[in-house]
Amino acid sequence: MKEKHMFSNKDLVKLLIPLIVEQLLNSLMGTVDTIMVSNVGSEAISAVSLVDSICVLVIQVFSALAAGGVIVCSQYIGRKDEKAANKAASQVVFTVTFISVTLTILCMVLRKPLLRVIFGSIEPGVMAAAQIYFFFMALSFPFIALYNAGSSIFRAQKNTRTPMVISTISNGINIAGNALLIWGLHLGVAGAALATLASRMFCAIVVLWYLRKPQNTICVCNYRKIRPDFPLIKRILAIGIPSGVENGMFQFGKLAIQSTVSTLGTAAIAAQAMANIMENVNGVGAVGVGIGLMTVVGQCIGAGRRDEAKYYIKKLTIIAEVTIIISCLFVFLITRPVTILGGMEKESADLCMYMVTWITIVKPISWTLSFIPAYGMRAAGDVKFSMIVSCVTMWLCRVSLCVFLCRVMGFGPIAVWIGMFADWTVRGIIFTIRFYSGKWALHHVIQ
Helix, strand or coil: CCCCCCCCHHHHHHHHHHHHHHHHHHHHHHHHHHHHHHCCCHHHHHHHHHHHHHHHHHHHHHHHHHHHHHHHHHHHHHCCCHHHHHHHHHHHHHHHHHHHHHHHHHHHHHHHHHHHHHHCCCCHHHHHHHHHHHHHHHHHHHHHHHHHHHHHHHHHCCCCHHHHHHHHHHHHHHHHHHHHHHHHCCCCHHHHHHHHHHHHHHHHHHHHHHHCCCCCCCCCCCHHHCCCCHHHHHHHHHHHHHHHHHHHHHHHHHHHHHHHHCCCCHHHHHHHHHHHHHHHHCCHHHHHHHHHHHHHHHHHHHCCCHHHHHHHHHHHHHHHHHHHHHHHHHHHHHHHHHHHHCCCCHHHHHHHHHHHHHHHHHHHHHHHHHHHHHHHHHHCCCHHHHHHHHHHHHHHHHHHHHHHHHHCCCCCCHHHHHHHHHHHHHHHHHHHHHHHHCHHHHCCCCC
């Protein structure tokens, strides 16, 4: 008699829908947050934008560490070793707490010289606002880390609804806090920072409180009694660090591209900024599918069902492709109205529409294979290969090609997307070959 699949269609729906909704809400709320902060003034929005470029890098690192945790915990759950899964979860909490608190202390002590080194001689008003904002953002690092760790532990046990609800309420707190502190109490950039800090504290406290409930498959409690298990921490970091390096390189690559685009003039900068927002929105749903795939494949690998892991990578890649097609068409239809509502000048709006049109054509063809199978292969422990391929293709295609086309060939901001399309295509080919080779399934994350 044929063995049943580990995940029914109903299980997949319950797993993926909250993840997709959470990603969409976070993206939309981030846009609303930026609009609200922009009302404080140009110095404030400049300061927030500069500091956020640092914070995004930090968040990506914590997300990567959390991904290491979800993979290890998922594989133990797939093996039906709940005791080991609980121990792994406690080590994830311990590790991210230690790293995030250490980082907070360093940033608090070095925030002034750090900002000067990274951003150079910016205007005094912007620097003063950046120092205020960075102070509170540094305080929020442990809460970001703990929420990411907690939500990853819930996802490892197929519970994506709890993180979605917590994240949704947190976004509401952030927006309401901005309205009160910026518009009501006129606290400026400090008000924006305090609202963000409060929302992140809420996330961390609530997710840790829910993790204590004994009905969870993974229950983490008695936090004071957690002691480091260095072999287990090493396994978690062996997954998390390569993913962190990969995410970090993407942020540095984005900064290099932004530097190139900034030389093309105001119209190009505005068009590229809006095109970036549109491209982020049309991709977040499929990213949610990829995040869910890590739980699915992790449990399959832990259960020793490698053929089933391969089956689900194919199945969820198809689901992600459908999601990308729908979201690309939706974003294409709303781009022109958004440029009008945003008050963009005609030159910028037309250039943005031109780039979004090409994104709508190319992204469904090349994006899915360059990202979604890699989520599944990472869940099997194939993280170093993914890190190397992603970093090399990004710097050779996305960054170098963009810089060459802009600075040497005289292309406009479409050069950014030509580089991006080349990156997606090359990476998709490499990951497809890797997937069908089967080498990704030969790793051993847990013992």
